[in-house]
Amino acid sequence: MSNRQRSQGRVPRRLVAMGGAMLLLGLGLAACGDDTERVTVGLITKQEDNPFWVTMREVAQDTADDNNVELLTATGESDVDVDAQVDALEQMTEDGADGILIAPTDSEDVVPAIEAAREEGVIVIAVDTPTEPESAVDALFATDNFAAGELIGQYARARADEEGIEPAIAMLDLAPGIASGQLRREGFLEGFGIPEDDPQIVGSVDTEGDEDKGRAAMEELLTSNEDINIVYTVNEPVAFGAIDALEEAGTSMDDVIVVSVDGGCDAIKNGVRPGSIDATAQQYPENMAREGVLAIAEAARGGDEPSGYLDTGLRLITGDPVADVPSEDVPFGVRNCWGD
Amino acid sequence: MTAARGAVPPAQEPARARLVDRQLVIPFVLLILCFAAWGAAANLTDILVGVFRTVFDMSNFQSSLVQFAYYGAYFTLAIPAAVITRRFGYKAGVLTGLGLAAFGGLLFIPASQLLVYEFFLLALFTLAAGLSILETSANPFVIAMGPEASSTQRLNLAQAFNPVGANIGVLLGAVLILPSLTSEAAKTIMSSEELRQSQEQDLALVLKPYLGIALVLVLIWLLIAFRKMDVATPAGVEDVPVPTGSVGSRLWANRHYRYGVIAQFFNVAAQTCTWTFTILYAQDVVGISPGDAGWYLQASLILFLVSRFVMTWLLGLFRPTLLLFIMAVFGVVCCLVAVFSLNLLGLLAVVAISASLSLMFPTIYGVALLGLGEDAKFGAAGLVMAILGGALLPMVHAAVMDIAGPALGFVVPGACLAVVAWYAVFDLRTNRSGGEQLATVV
Numbered sequence: 001m002s003n004r005q006r007s008q009g010r011v012p013r014r015l016v017a018m019g020g021a022m023l024l025l026g027l028g029l030a031a032c033g034d035d036t037e038r039v040t041v042g043l044i045t046k047q048e049d050n051p052f053w054v055t056m057r058e059v060a061q062d063t064a065d066d067n068n069v070e071l072l073t074a075t076g077e078s079d080v081d082v083d084a085q086v087d088a089l090e091q092m093t094e095d096g097a098d099g100i101l102i103a104p105t106d107s108e109d110v111v112p113a114i115e116a117a118r119e120e121g122v123i124v125i126a127v128d129t130p131t132e133p134e135s136a137v138d139a140l141f142a143t144d145n146f147a148a149g150e151l152i153g154q155y156a157r158a159r160a161d162e163e164g165i166e167p168a169i170a171m172l173d174l175a176p177g178i179a180s181g182q183l184r185r186e187g188f189l190e191g192f193g194i195p196e197d198d199p200q201i202v203g204s205v206d207t208e209g210d211e212d213k214g215r216a217a218m219e220e221l222l223t224s225n226e227d228i229n230i231v232y233t234v235n236e237p238v239a240f241g242a243i244d245a246l247e248e249a250g251t252s253m254d255d256v257i258v259v260s261v262d263g264g265c266d267a268i269k270n271g272v273r274p275g276s277i278d279a280t281a282q283q284y285p286e287n288m289a290r291e292g293v294l295a296i297a298e299a300a301r302g303g304d305e306p307s308g309y310l311d312t313g314l315r316l317i318t319g320d321p322v323a324d325v326p327s328e329d330v331p332f333g334v335r336n337c338w339g340d
Numbered sequence: 341m342t343a344a345r346g347a348v349p350p351a352q353e354p355a356r357a358r359l360v361d362r363q364l365v366i367p368f369v370l371l372i373l374c375f376a377a378w379g380a381a382a383n384l385t386d387i388l389v390g391v392f393r394t395v396f397d398m399s400n401f402q403s404s405l406v407q408f409a410y411y412g413a414y415f416t417l418a419i420p421a422a423v424i425t426r427r428f429g430y431k432a433g434v435l436t437g438l439g440l441a442a443f444g445g446l447l448f449i450p451a452s453q454l455l456v457y458e459f460f461l462l463a464l465f466t467l468a469a470g471l472s473i474l475e476t477s478a479n480p481f482v483i484a485m486g487p488e489a490s491s492t493q494r495l496n497l498a499q500a501f502n503p504v505g506a507n508i509g510v511l512l513g514a515v516l517i518l519p520s521l522t523s524e525a526a527k528t529i530m531s532s533e534e535l536r537q538s539q540e541q542d543l544a545l546v547l548k549p550y551l552g553i554a555l556v557l558v559l560i561w562l563l564i565a566f567r568k569m570d571v572a573t574p575a576g577v578e579d580v581p582v583p584t585g586s587v588g589s590r591l592w593a594n595r596h597y598r599y600g601v602i603a604q605f606f607n608v609a610a611q612t613c614t615w616t617f618t619i620l621y622a623q624d625v626v627g628i629s630p631g632d633a634g635w636y637l638q639a640s641l642i643l644f645l646v647s648r649f650v651m652t653w654l655l656g657l658f659r660p661t662l663l664l665f666i667m668a669v670f671g672v673v674c675c676l677v678a679v680f681s682l683n684l685l686g687l688l689a690v691v692a693i694s695a696s697l698s699l700m701f702p703t704i705y706g707v708a709l710l711g712l713g714e715d716a717k718f719g720a721a722g723l724v725m726a727i728l729g730g731a732l733l734p735m736v737h738a739a740v741m742d743i744a745g746p747a748l749g750f751v752v753p754g755a756c757l758a759v760v761a762w763y764a765v766f767d768l769r770t771n772r773s774g775g776e777q778l779a780t781v782v
Contacts, residue, residue, distance in 0.1 A: 265627050268627075269627070269682070269683075273682070284525040284528060284529075286523065286525050286526070287525055287526060287528070287529055290526065291529075310529075311529065312529060313525065313528035313529040314528070315528055330745070331623075331624035331625070331745070331746050332524065334623070334624055334625065334626070334627045335524060335623050335624060335627065336523070336524050336525045337627055340627075
């Protein structure tokens with residue numbers, strides 16, 4: 001084929017390129033530049049093993065990137081690593097942070113370092129966990145733990161009424177003196193409509209939120225009462241431990257109502273979706289992170305200072321909804337869970 | 341309708357002749373853009389189902405009405421579009437289609453301000469109606485833009501831009517819409533006023549790509565409208581002829597054709613279901629973020645494109661319906677994996693369904709029309725109108741999702757692909773000549 005013949009069969013590249021450029025007009029909607037003042041925000045979480053904190057960091061970073069905020073991050077080795085948090089507070093203050101979000105590993109021990117930072121003009125917001133006293137920080141952005149317990153208590157009550165069962169309740173708590181666990185327990189009792197000393201509660205055991213301890217606690221309660229048919233768990237690892245113990249004891253999960261709090265992906269996909277966990281109150285670390293970063297950025301740019309308490313949201317997730325208790329389905333839970 | 345559904349590779353012909361008449365080069369390029377535009381619009385619609393579900397807080401079934409509006413318009417306008425082209429010519433048909441489609445795109449502006457879902461459905465219906473007319477006119481228009489000897493090459497080149505547009509459509513959604521949507525978690529702490537503001541912001545995101553498409557269509561309309569185009573209607577151009585009773589009877593009596601229409605209906609249904617619900621599967625079953633979920637649909641389309649080339653090669657080695665059977669069974673297996681494996685493996689199976697879909701439309705088309713002679717012209721229209729499957733079955737898929745969960749919805753495309761497999765078996769086990777004889781005798 002001669003060059004001439006070859007060229008006859010082609011559409012000129014210039015024209016094809018022009019066509020492509022016109023099509024890409026639809027893509028010519030790039031984001032506008034950001035002319036706001038650059039702000040520095042610190043985020044101090046408890047540890048990186050728990051996906052709850054990983055999600056919080058990731059959302060804080062995305063929010064920072066979208067809002068001309070430099071994000072400084074630090075985390076401890078465990079849920080009780082106070083020293084790492086104190087060091088991070090000092091370092092971030094020195095680095096010129098306009099504000100710091102902190103999830104206190106110890107509600108009291110971190111307070112002096114927080115006060116020192118605030119004296120330097122740094123805005124401090126506690127996320128997830130309150131300080132003691134609460135006034136030690138400018139604001140608290142956290143889940144309403146009482147409401148979380150109340151929601152699963154209402155659900156358990158409605159399911160019990162629906163199925164016509166005589167409640168025999170196992171309470172798998174957190175630990176003495178920890179506010180979040182105490183509030184969840186009180187909320188559950190309120191939602192279920194029984195007082196603290198109600199005889200329907202066959203036993204209460206502290207689990208420290210640990211799966212193995214949850215399993216052991218459930219085994220202990222089952223030895224004294226085989227007829228347990230409602231299990232309150234302070235979080236989802238404890239729920240999985242309790243389910244192991246119940247299955248080990250030969251109890252059909254269809255005969256037991258297990259409720260919990262958190263809404264992590266593992267629990268939604270492997271607990272709520274198959275039905276071993278009947279319902280869980282899902283909380284949203286992304287809201288704590290996003291609202292925290294935005295609040296500090298706004299204040300640093302001359303807007304309102306954050307203050308008081310912000311409820312960061314809650315939804316009951318269940319595959320088996322009941323009348324009069326608002327809930328979302330499992331796909332909603334999967335879409336909004338944290339972790340993998 | 342995407343090229344995926346509509347591209348039927350005609351027989352190879354010598355390609356020595358000029359591809360396009362010299363004075364029609366620019367109009368040809370403009371028409372190529374039209375092919376890309378309807379590919380983009382169709383696959384951007386796949387993304388909208390999930391977007392509207394979130395923005396308007398409604399069920400999967402309600403949000404699947406997006407596809408009903410879109411493909412319903414394509415089906416409804418198929419015959420009127422052919423009549424317009426036949427009566428007023430290609431240019432008038434193209435301009436009518438472009439104008440109506442652009443108007444549909446512009447209707448997204450009031451829709452996004454009124455925040456009424458039904459208004460969006462109206463906009464989509466109008467857009468798709470315009471694209472239906474455009475497509476019906478553009479195919480024969482492209483054929484008529486140069487020597488008959490190069491018409492196949494010309495049409496293939498133009499249709500090659502359809503999947504390019506399809507990928508751009510998904511890319512627009514994945515880049516401009518999905519990552520920026522207000523999260524459902526964020527909405528849990530919003531006041532009613534904040535919720536309304538977030539709805540406005542999210543719908544403004546939807547508006548952007550459609551406005552972009554509308555502006556491109558308006559530009560093309562202007563460039564074509566004010567350009568003189570002398571294009572003769574060549575003999576043998578594929579058009580939709582007016583059917584006669586005897587043609588209809590002959591076609592209906594031909595089981596290969598009759599079952600072929602049914603198989604095509606379920607093939608288009610399987611394709612629309614798969615692509616419509618890929619993103620929702622990723623989000624609802626696996627927990628992929630909206631921003632990342634769009635890339636799985638993008639991967640599906642790329643796999644579809646690549647598989648099509650592979651299938652073209654394999655069709656040279658195997659009997660078409662044998663390959664059709666194997667790939668349909670593969671698609672059914674993928675659907676079953678998606679139903680029972682509620683994790684990343686299930687999502688990859690959903691993506692893999694696109695490989696099985698890649699050969700179906702042209703293969704069913706070819707098998708169903710084989711040996712029909714002059715009746716093939718009207719028969720082709722029936723096969724194209726099987727696009728109705730894309731309007732109806734997504735609603736069934738969505739209803740199953742609402743009742744039994746997002747994964748189980750994939751029994752619907754699975755069942756559709758089983759019908760395609762059955763058609764392949766029918767062809768493999770039937771004496772083809774007997775069928776043809778029956779068609780000509782009746």
